[in-house]
Amino acid sequence: MDHDFKADIDAIEAIAAVPTILAVVSQVTGLGFSAVARVTGDRWVCLAVNDQVGLGLGAGGELKVETTICHEVHQAREAVVIDHVAQDACYADHHTPAMYGFQSYISMPIFLADGSFFGTLCALDPEPAKLKNSGVIGMFRLFADLIGVHLDAARRVATAEANLLDAKAAAELQEQFMAVLGHDLRNPLAAIAAGTRLLARMPLDEKAKSLIAMMETSTIRMSSLIEDVIDLARSRLGGGMSFAPSMEPLEPLLKQVVDEMRATHPQRRIEAEFAITKPVFADRQRIARLLSNLLGNAISYSAAETPVFVRAQTYGSFSLSVINRGPAIPAATLDKLFMPYVRGQDTGNQQGLGLGLFIVSQIASAHGGTIDVTSTDDETRFTFQMPLLIDAPSAS
Template sequence: MSTAVTSDIATIGRINAVPAILQVICETTGLRFAAVARVTETRWTACAVLDTLEFGLKVGGELDLTTTLCHEIRSSHQTIVIDKASEDELYCNHHTPRIYKFESYISVPVFRADGSFFGTICALDPLPAALKGSAIQPMMESFARLLSIQIESEENTQKTEEALQKERATAEVREQFIAVLGHDLRNPLFAITAGAELLTQRLEEEKSRAIAQHILTCGRRATQLVRDVLDFARGRLGNGIVVAIKPCPDLADALQHVTSELQRVHPHRQIIQHIGDLDGIDCDRERVSQLLSNLLANALTHGDATQPVDISAQVRDRVFVLGVHNFGKPIAAPVLGQLFQPFSRPISDTPQTGLGLGLYIANQIALAHGGRMEVISSQEAGTLFSFRLPLDRVEAQAKLPANP
């Protein structure tokens, strides 16, 4: 049996309407054997069978096409109806009724959507039956047209699923490669940055010290890119970024430290902090710091360099809100919905560093905490990114009913 025929049998097997069609045919005609057959130039193959006659043919069973009447249907594309083969003018001496010992028979052609011949829907019985001139033929021809539509739909679905599976496999291999590459880069980058930092402390010549400082800056930048790539791979290949949520009494200090670090990198920018009382917050200190770092770096990169960047962190109505606000060109509405997707970034005419993963990772950190990211942007009010974390989320989850 060819691969194509095997695939056609599987396609018919996935169409839920086929058993019902055969059942209706048998009940309406009184014939005790009905089948959907794939008919090629040489073989008749059963794709679906309803047999109360004990005819003996199962799904996948094959007949030599020349022994069947479907050989003629394949050539003429016409329905064949026989009430009593032994008395029929055309088929009383035909070899097919004698071989398969039937008197009554009906078979209609089935075509694919492109007009090519697929096979037949047929039924037979050793006893005669009044089939000609009844509603049986138009009913079965309607079933054939319905089956044609179902075959096309099922084949299209299978092609889509196969393409999706291939794409998923390709994406998984690609992301695994990224993760492995990022992991293997960490050790040499650590050696480079550690060595460069030592040189900046020990070199006395200004020019040499400047070169070492440049190496250190580039190494730290590359380390950050690797960290972003690994976080991206964790988010895509696993169940998201993993966080260790615990009491964080020094969260305010951690956020101020992040601000100080970026202020040193951007000494000419004005960064204003409004950090309130953050006692009683449970979170992953390092991840929340990373979230702020990503948001602040984004604001410093894309905001108006002549305007300050405002950072606010406070608890409002049992919700921890961390916000970063900047002025500048507003983010277009179509872009807002894509900001937290990987490798996305605002459109700019100037070259941009980074991979476009900062906001994606910030959003993954927010989701891992049970919180969410929000963004609003307008010409008048500027752009505000906010991380909102309900402090009662643990209590709320504890009240949910347990799974049975």
């Protein structure tokens, strides 16, 4: 696509949550058209759209900015919310509703971290709708803020990559990247998770409930990706992975991981056997993360109709294995499997950054353990082993 806003279109397309956001906006409000638009003083360009009313706009589609109410949002830097155009004192005679044939409308500004105006999250419908309430306005503001944070983080990362000239610059930019992920992404992600929980308690139809469940799954996945990258940055900066071992029971948390993965992938069969009869001195959250990453990897690189197996036991040492059916991992890939950003052969369904197995190896090392893999045409098996007792720091 040749378009002078292609970089903005690509940036919005790179945010996986945007289609879900637009679908949820339409489901919750009843508005048939929702979009993310780039708005400047003289341009209005559609970057992403959910069009159920047949306006005919797609990504890259453009309207004359002076014919849009988003133009006024850009000038005032404030949201516009209209329940019923015909009964609205300010907009009953406005040219825009008459031109595009809508009666309900909402447009929320999207700002970047430096305060600059990027565009709008907007929606409209030919019929009136009840939009002037804290729930709808708060949802739009939350989604607009999340989009702005993603855009700003992507720009910072792109700038960082362009300026990686030497080791000192790389370390400085990695620290900046950690700050972006640790503050600019985790806080809004917590907000969107809270907002999703609030939406889930609203009266919704089955399709909307399904979309809310999809959003909840996405926030969990996004949180895991953020933690992976933060751990990678810490490792590269020499700070090492945080490690808080205890003797608390490990099995309940491992079962929780399996249950969560079953809920996230209801179409997959995951079988688990636990024989943890002795105490394990380990960081429970890190071991849970290790299992989650191994399970995610197994699901991504195996056929949907095949089961995935989890085995954990304490016979002589603590051993945790994840087994899946599927093609053997090529020898060339095995040699670098635990390096960052490495993926196996493309199966068309894997997601993430290629950091999962690297994080697994770091967790294994932090526990004084090992992570091994064997792969044949019958099965692929990842096995983590560690001593049952790691010397705890002595009390002083």
